Amino acid sequence: MSVATAGLPALVLRAEASSDGDVFLPRKHQFGSSEGHFGVSKPSLIVRAESNVPKMEKRRPIPPCVVCNGSGRVDCHECQGRGRTNCVHLAMLPKGEWPRWCKTCGGSGLGYCSRCLGTGEYRDIMGFHFMKAPFNASECPK
Structure with missing residues (x-):
């Protein structure tokens, strides 16, 4: 220093x-x-600002998750992606109605993907890994 x-x-x-x-x-x-x-x-x-600095883009993982398409986020299951819990079926609230923000997503309307757990990387369905293994009749126990 x-x-x-x-x-x-x-x-x-x-x-x-x-x-x-x-x-x-x-x-x-x-x-x-x-x-x-x-x-x-x-x-x-x-704070010192610098110019002409390239902005790094967030790369999606290869292969991406099939549920969230690699973003790691999906619509909240409580508010269906609206961010509020009252009048969810309406795009706009009725006149005089104040929003009640969703406690699950904090009003953002997004939640973590249940398949990739928010990483965006491809994962198999949990518990079904045996389906991808090659099947050989000679390896089966008798």
Whole structure:
């Protein structure tokens, strides 16, 4: 961690850079001092934005889950993907009706896929792995 100190005639500014490049500067208290209630300075985070950085796309697993198509999420079974539990059969709520948010999905309308458990990767149906094994009559116990 490097510490840089810049001295001005009436002001001393101390900035600390962390290992990931973020710079912390002391935040001013509402009364003009940089000290908090206990005499310790409160740091504030300065975020540096970079341009021309490629955005990484989330790749779907190969082969994807057959239920969620590789996303890992499906419509909530309580609210049918609406995010609310009242008047689920209607696209819009009637006038004066407030939504009651679904407690299962938290109002997002999405739940984890029961087949891949949210990973998006292909999984066999649990308990039926013997169906994929090759059948040889000579290996059967008599």
